[in-house]
Amino acid sequence: MFLTLALFLFGLTVLLISTKALVDKSQQLAHKIHLSPLIIGITIVAIGTSLPELVVSTIASIKGDYGLALGNIIGSNITNILLVLAVGIMFGKLGIGTTKTPKTTYLLITVTALYTLLHFIPMNSFIAGIILITFGILVTIIEYRWGIDGQNHEDFSLISKFQNQKTNFSTKDLILLLVAVIGITLGGFVIVNSVESLSAILGYSTTVLGLCLTAVATSLPELSTTLFSQNNKDEKLTMGNILGSNIYNITFIGGISYLFTNYTYLESFDWIWFISSAIVLFFIVHFLKGKYIPKFIGVLLIGIYFVYLLTVIAK
Numbered sequence: 001m002f003l004t005l006a007l008f009l010f011g012l013t014v015l016l017i018s019t020k021a022l023v024d025k026s027q028q029l030a031h032k033i034h035l036s037p038l039i040i041g042i043t044i045v046a047i048g049t050s051l052p053e054l055v056v057s058t059i060a061s062i063k064g065d066y067g068l069a070l071g072n073i074i075g076s077n078i079t080n081i082l083l084v085l086a087v088g089i090m091f092g093k094l095g096i097g098t099t100k101t102p103k104t105t106y107l108l109i110t111v112t113a114l115y116t117l118l119h120f121i122p123m124n125s126f127i128a129g130i131i132l133i134t135f136g137i138l139v140t141i142i143e144y145r146w147g148i149d150g151q152n153h154e155d156f157s158l159i160s161k162f163q164n165q166k167t168n169f170s171t172k173d174l175i176l177l178l179v180a181v182i183g184i185t186l187g188g189f190v191i192v193n194s195v196e197s198l199s200a201i202l203g204y205s206t207t208v209l210g211l212c213l214t215a216v217a218t219s220l221p222e223l224s225t226t227l228f229s230q231n232n233k234d235e236k237l238t239m240g241n242i243l244g245s246n247i248y249n250i251t252f253i254g255g256i257s258y259l260f261t262n263y264t265y266l267e268s269f270d271w272i273w274f275i276s277s278a279i280v281l282f283f284i285v286h287f288l289k290g291k292y293i294p295k296f297i298g299v300l301l302i303g304i305y306f307v308y309l310l311t312v313i314a315k
Contacts, residue, residue: 007194010190011188018184039144045241049221049225049245052192056188071209073254074211077277081277083223085301095291096289098290105285130255184221196214211312273311
């Protein structure tokens with residue numbers, strides 16, 4: 001037990017240090033290449049912070065434990081919206097953009113519906129995986145194009161500020177960025193293994209474990225990114241990371257998981273939580289675009305998240 005706790009604390013330390021480095025270097029890269037922090041958050045940071053989910057779900061799928069792989073993907077997306085977003089709202093001043101953020105939310109709703117549909121219709125799992133991965137690649141291309149277009153439109157004033165600042169991004173910075181990504185992967189892997197060891201004592205199935213404890217553990221990079229980016233007053237990076245992480249959890253991680261295993265069905269109630277959380281995010285973005293999110297919404301999301309945990313644990 002002591003060794004397990006020690007490993008958990010070690011993984012958490014590596015994870016937090018690596019995430020801080022990833023946020024700093026990603027912001028530096030955004031300034032250098034004159035792209036909105038939202039796009040950097042949706043792509044580079046989101047992929048980096050989703051690596052623990054990728055490690056867990058891929059290994060679980062190879063081992064044939066698709067219940068853990070699927071539960072981790074579903075649970076992580078719910079956690080990112082109901083917990084990570086809530087933390088960003090409560091501990092910072094989180095605003096909603098008027099252009100790219102709503103459009104990216106539409107993409108998230110689309111891939112959420114696609115993932116749900118692929119799960120319930122008869123289809124070869126390998127083909128389903130290819131479809132999801134293809135969507136992930138398309139989303140990346142679309143986001144990059146939106147970022148380039150935004151340089152001359154909604155992001156013009158922000159990009160102008162970047163251009164007036166002399167920002168260097170050397171080979172050393174690139175290496176540090178890659179080391180940070182590796183650190184997040186290592187830290188996430190150690191944390192997940194530690195959580196699984198502790199949870200095994202409780203006797204829960206790996207599916208239930210994936211929906212709650214493992215999902216929280218693999219969402220720690222997104223949570224720490226949210227806290228660090230809020231300290232840097234960069235709400236665009238926060239929103240981009242949450243949206244991008246959820247999209248890539250579904251497309252790339254969900255797609256890769258399908259390549260290695262057959263379907264395992266979760267209860268319909270789990271899918272209702274999955275779809276409902278995405279819809280909640282959609283309504284927040286739709287009705288509050290161009291505004292700051294009130295603190296009470298963060299409190300409400302936290303409350304809903306605890307209800308979700310209770311429904312999972314009660315199984």
